[in-house]
Amino acid sequence: MNLELTDDQRMMRESFAKLLDDQSSPQHVRAAMETDGFDQKLWEQLAELGAFAIRVDEAHGGLGMGVLDATVLMEEVGRRLVSGPVAEALVALRLLAQVTDGTHADIETFIAGSALLTMALQPIDEQPMQWVAGAAVASKVIALDGDAVVLIAPSGVCAEESLAGTPMAEVDFTKASKEVLAQGSEALCAFKAACEEWKLLMASAVSALAREAVRLASVYACEREAFGRAIGMYQAISHPLADSIVDIDGAKYLTWKAIHDIDAGYDFAAAEVSLALWWATEAAGHAVTRALHTFGGYGLALEYDVHLYNLRAKQWPLVAGDHNALLAEAGRRLYADEQVDLPDVGTVTIDFDRGEQAREMAAELEAFFERNLTPELRAKAHYSFDGFDWGMHKKLAEAGFLFPAWPKEYGGREAPPYVLNALSKVWEKYNWTTHATSTTNMVGTMIRKVGNDKLKSDVLPKIIAGDAICSLGYSEPSCGSDVFAAKTRAVQQADGRWRIDGSKMWTSGANIATYVLMLVRTNPDVPKHQGLTMFLVPLDSEGIEVQAVHTFQDERTNITYYDGVMVDDSYRLGEVDGGVKTMAAALELEHGGGFTKSQISMIEVAEAFCAEIQQGDQRLIDTTDAQMRLARCRAHAMISEVLESRALWAAVAKVPNLAYGPMIKMFSSEKFQSDSRDLLSLTAPHSLSKRSGPAGKLNLAYRHAHGTTIYGGTSEVHRSMIAERALGLPRTR
Numbered sequence: 042m043n044l045e046l047t048d049d050q051r052m053m054r055e056s057f058a059k060l061l062d063d064q065s066s067p068q069h070v071r072a073a074m075e076t077d078g079f080d081q082k083l084w085e086q087l088a089e090l091g092a093f094a095i096r097v098d099e100a101h102g103g104l105g106m107g108v109l110d111a112t113v114l115m116e117e118v119g120r121r122l123v124s125g126p127v128a129e130a131l132v133a134l135r136l137l138a139q140v141t142d143g144t145h146a147d148i149e150t151f152i153a154g155s156a157l158l159t160m161a162l163q164p165i166d167e168q169p170m171q172w173v174a175g176a177a178v179a180s181k182v183i184a185l186d187g188d189a190v191v192l193i194a195p196s197g198v199c200a201e202e203s204l205a206g207t208p209m210a211e212v213d214f215t216k217a218s219k220e221v222l223a224q225g226s227e228a229l230c231a232f233k234a235a236c237e238e239w240k241l242l243m244a245s246a247v248s249a250l251a252r253e254a255v256r257l258a259s260v261y262a263c264e265r266e267a268f269g270r271a272i273g274m275y276q277a278i279s280h281p282l283a284d285s286i287v288d289i290d291g292a293k294y295l296t297w298k299a300i301h302d303i304d305a306g307y308d309f310a311a312a313e314v315s316l317a318l319w320w321a322t323e324a325a326g327h328a329v330t331r332a333l334h335t336f337g338g339y340g341l342a343l344e345y346d347v348h349l350y351n352l353r354a355k356q357w358p359l360v361a362g363d364h365n366a367l368l369a370e371a372g373r374r375l376y377a378d379e380q381v382d383l384p385d386v387g388t389v390t391i392d393f394d395r396g397e398q399a400r401e402m403a404a405e406l407e408a409f410f411e412r413n414l415t416p417e418l419r420a421k422a423h424y425s426f427d428g429f430d431w432g433m434h435k436k437l438a439e440a441g442f443l444f445p446a447w448p449k450e451y452g453g454r455e456a457p458p459y460v461l462n463a464l465s466k467v468w469e470k471y472n473w474t475t476h477a478t479s480t481t482n483m484v485g486t487m488i489r490k491v492g493n494d495k496l497k498s499d500v501l502p503k504i505i506a507g508d509a510i511c512s513l514g515y516s517e518p519s520c521g522s523d524v525f526a527a528k529t530r531a532v533q534q535a536d537g538r539w540r541i542d543g544s545k546m547w548t549s550g551a552n553i554a555t556y557v558l559m560l561v562r563t564n565p566d567v568p569k570h571q572g573l574t575m576f577l578v579p580l581d582s583e584g585i586e587v588q589a590v591h592t593f594q595d596e597r598t599n600i601t602y603y604d605g606v607m608v609d610d611s612y613r614l615g616e617v618d619g620g621v622k623t624m625a626a627a628l629e630l631e632h633g634g635g636f637t638k639s640q641i642s643m644i645e646v647a648e649a650f651c652a653e654i655q656q657g658d659q660r661l662i663d664t665t666d667a668q669m670r671l672a673r674c675r676a677h678a679m680i681s682e683v684l685e686s687r688a689l690w691a692a693v694a695k696v697p698n699l700a701y702g703p704m705i706k707m708f709s710s711e712k713f714q715s716d717s718r719d720l721l722s723l724t725a726p727h728s729l730s731k732r733s734g735p736a737g738k739l740n741l742a743y744r745h746a747h748g749t750t751i752y753g754g755t756s757e758v759h760r761s762m763i764a765e766r767a768l769g770l771p772r773t774r
Contacts, residue, residue: 042459042690043392044297046113050390054113056090061121067346073124074206079157079178080124088154092127096135096238096387101143102152103134107387108238108300112245116293119249122353124207126159126175128242133160133183136235140190140223147181156180162236162361165191165214174360177201177210184214185232189224193217205352209360230382237314238384240367241296243358244321248292250357251325251332254350255285258332259768272335274771279764280757281331286767287704288324290687291680295320297391298683304389311381312374316676318358319367325354365669368676372668375675376648393686399463402445402456406464409440410471419472424639424745425596426550428474429510437478438507444482451489452505458693462685469638477510477550484511484558484577487614491623495611496577500556509555514545514578514601524560525570525621529603531561539576539613541606549598551587554580557601564618573620577612578603594744635709636749637681640716643742644674647720650735654727661724670723677712684708700766703759710749711756717746 046054064083073080087093095111097103111131118127134151137158141148151158159175161184173182177200182193196217198210223231259282262273272278299313329351333340340347358364373379413436414422422428437443438452446461447453456464468475485504488496503509520526529543541561551557557578564572580587584606590598615623648671651662661667688701721728721743728743730736750756764770 042395042686042693043390044294044687044690045391045694045696047390050110050113053110054117057087057092057114057117058120060086060090061117061123065121065123067122067349070122070124070349077178077200078124078203078206078208079175081178083123084125084157085154087123087127088152093130093134093154094152096131097138097148097152098143101138102149103138105387107389108241108384109297109386109389109391111242112296112300115242115245116249119246119251120253122250122349125157126179126208128239128246128357129159129174130157131242132235132239133158135238136160136183136190136231137192137222139231140228145192145222151181158183160184160235160239161193161212161214162239165193169215170211170213172209172211172360174207174209174357176212177208182212183222185229186214186219186221188226188229190222190228190232191219192222193219203356205349205356207353207356209356234382234384237311237381238386239361240314240318241300244292244296244318247325247354247358248289248296248321250350250354251285251289251292251321251328254329254332254347254354255282255289255768257347257350258282258335259770262335262770271771273764274773276757276761276773278335279768279770279773280760282335282768282770283707283760283763285324285328285331287684287708287763288320289328290704291684291708292317292321292324294683294687295676295680298393298679300386301389301391301393303383303386309375311379311383312371312672312675313679314383315367315371315374316672316679319364319371320676320680322354322358322364322367325358329354368669368672369665371676372665372672375672376662376668393683395459395463398457399460402454402460403463403467406442406467407470409437409442410467410473414471414473422472422474423595424472424474424476425594426474426476426512426553427595427597428472429477429550429553431507433473434477434510435507438505443478443507444485444505447485447489451485451501458689462689466638469642472642477554480513480550480558481509481511483513484556487558487575487623488577491615493611493613496614500577503555510550510553511556511558511577512548512550512554512580512599514548514551514557514559516545516547518544518546518600525573527560527562527573529559529561530565531563531574531576531608533563533610534607537610539608539610541576541578541603541608543603545601545603547590547598548587548601549596551580551599551601552589552597556580558614560620560624563620567618570621572618574617575614575620575623576608577614578606578608579612582606582608592748594748595741596745596748635681635685635705636713636746637678637685637705637709639742639745639749640674640678640681640709640713643713643717643720643739643746644671644678646735646738646742647671647674647724650724650727650739653735654724667723670719674712674716674720677716681705681709681712698766700759700763703762704767706753707756707759707763710746710752713742713749714746717743 094103095106099105150156157179158181159179161173164185166187176198195212265272296317299317302310333347333351339345441454445454445456488501515524531539531541533539559576559578563574584604586602588600651667654661684705688705691698691701727736728739731740761773
């Protein structure tokens with residue numbers, strides 16, 4: 042996997058960034074808006090750096106670079122609100138060179154920037170009156186007329202006031218002379234592929250535009266004070282901005298993924314193209330509104346730059362029409378087998394692939410589940426501890442699949458992070474619970490790292506063999522997610538043992554586990570995070586009571602009570618009062634765990650269900666409404682996947698981690714919840730039943746999803762982390 046730009050791409054970005062910082066400042070943008078919305082000088086300077094030659098083949102006088110290279114330019118175009126139709130010009134120039142084999146006399150003129158070529162995005166035989174980006178200042182417009190690609194010199198076109206003051210204009214193509222460049226199926230395919238490329242370039246531009254708006258808002262939120270504090274300390278300000286930066290990152294990497302998947306030849310790449318621009322436009326619309334709102338009344342003033350981003354976030358992509366049409370388009374591509382011509386994206390230097398080792402071990406695990414999951418075990422399967430089975434757990438241990446990342450001497454396979462990620466998807470495919478393995482993995486890792494010899498000799502072999510599982514005792518009835526506020530006490534006795542008294546909440550699995558890992562207070566006279574110690578407590582000890590707590594998710598958890606429980610000092614993990622440090626020692630690479638797998642499983646069930654449900658004389662999945670809603674859910678899952686990939690890659694590559702783990706956890710759980718709600722509605726009233734099959738699975742997904750925004754810290758906790766680490770905002774209140 043690789044999500045890093047090449048040295049050449051970074052150099053290109055720096056060159057364009059330097060030019061645009063100097064020549065496309067907000068002052069330059071305002072100056073252009075006061076005339077026709079176009080900056081001819083800047084256009085020629087971009088041409089000098091080779092901007093308009095990027096997508097033209099070398100044989101035709103261009104640079105022969107790929108779509109990914111073009112997105113590097115478009116991100117800078119978006120960041121600096123370039124006054125001119127760059128995306129349209131890039132695509133139009135490549136198309137002109139393609140269909141004329143590079144022989145057209147005007148190609149060099151357009152590449153040099155002394156004249157402007159733009160593109161009509163809709164067939165002119167269907168829409169003869171059409172809005173075109175840059176048409177007010179363009180020398181020529183390339184368009185599709187039936188099955189012919191034509192070049193048109195627009196006449197009588199003049200700039201008029203528009204939302205963002207760009208040189209878009211409405212063109213009457215019935216009054217313009219046309220030069221036929223090429224005609225027939227090949228010409229038609231080339232034009233349609235060019236339109237798909239435009240979507241990718243525009244997605245990159247608007248997501249970068251939105252990122253800059255959020256950056257401006259974050260800087261302002263650190264400087265502006267209210268009630269004696271920077272406004273960025275208030276969650277009402279920081280949390281919406283945190284949501285936006287996650288959405289924006291999702292748009293960027295979904296666009297990259299679409300480019301990657303076109304190159305790989307994947308069938309779903311066409312839908313990804315539509316969804317990339319739909320999501321980028323959607324995310325940017327929310328982001329620029331939130332950014333402007335951060336400035337309060339000042340955001341409305343023309344002197345402040347943020348409103349420029351607000352307006353262009355809408356005008357640039359909407360020149361093609363309502364962006365929700367892209368959602369319907371993606372629905373047809375996913376569920377109605379709509380075919381589309383995609384561009385040749387050129388060299389793709391990024392890679393989302395987990396690698397051959399990941400595929401091989403995932404296939405091995407699939408074969409294991411196929412051999413060992415009996416009909417009875419499949420019926421028992423559940424996402425929680427309720428799906429645990431001792432026999433299956435033991436077999437997983439014997440096969441080396443309980444803790445595959447562990448060293449071989451501890452029963453593991455030394456599997457790297459990409460392999461672990463692939464294996465996790467197989468567990469989800471077979472709906473086999475990972476609860477017991479994940480908590481026991483944490484405890485076993487802590488024993489390996491900081492445990493004493495007795496724990497390593499007595500407990501660790503049981504864990505490795507699959508003869509013991511562990512639950513976690515962190516939360517308490519009075520402190521919830523604030524685990525450092527623990528009140529459960531451990532007092533050392535004269536014989537060296539520790540007496541534990543108190544209670545723990547949400548100790549899931551304690552009713553079947555062998556041990557509970559507890560964070561308890563050993564010193565009440567120091568700051569709360571300094572007086573804590575970790576113990577591994579055998580659950581068969583005297584004085585422990587496990588009381589069931591049932592949830593509406595069909596999941597049992599527990600409250601556990603400890604009354605004079607005596608624990609040998611050898612069951613202490615780490616130093617006395619060093620519990621926080623000990624917890625940190627258990628954390629290995631942050632792989633960006635979220636609920637992507639649950640999202641995908643739910644969507645697959647919903648797709649199958651919609652194919653069964655009849656609405657009149659057609660299946661539900663054949664309706665436009667169902668296709669759009671399923672496509673939206675698919676988009677959310679795709680974004681979760683790319684955010685997960687980014688978090689995984691960042692951990693392995695050891696690049697600066699700007700809350701990538703919290704991003705994927707927060708986004709995937711929130712979308713799992715909102716999409717489960719929508720899919721329950723889409724398939725109602727059938728989905729209200731708990732009967733076996735798709736109805737019961739969707740029903741459970743809706744209930745399960747609510748817990749995911751709470752597990753491991755609520756979404757609000759993760760938003761605060763994102764605001765601080767990704768946006769540089771102060772610690773929230």
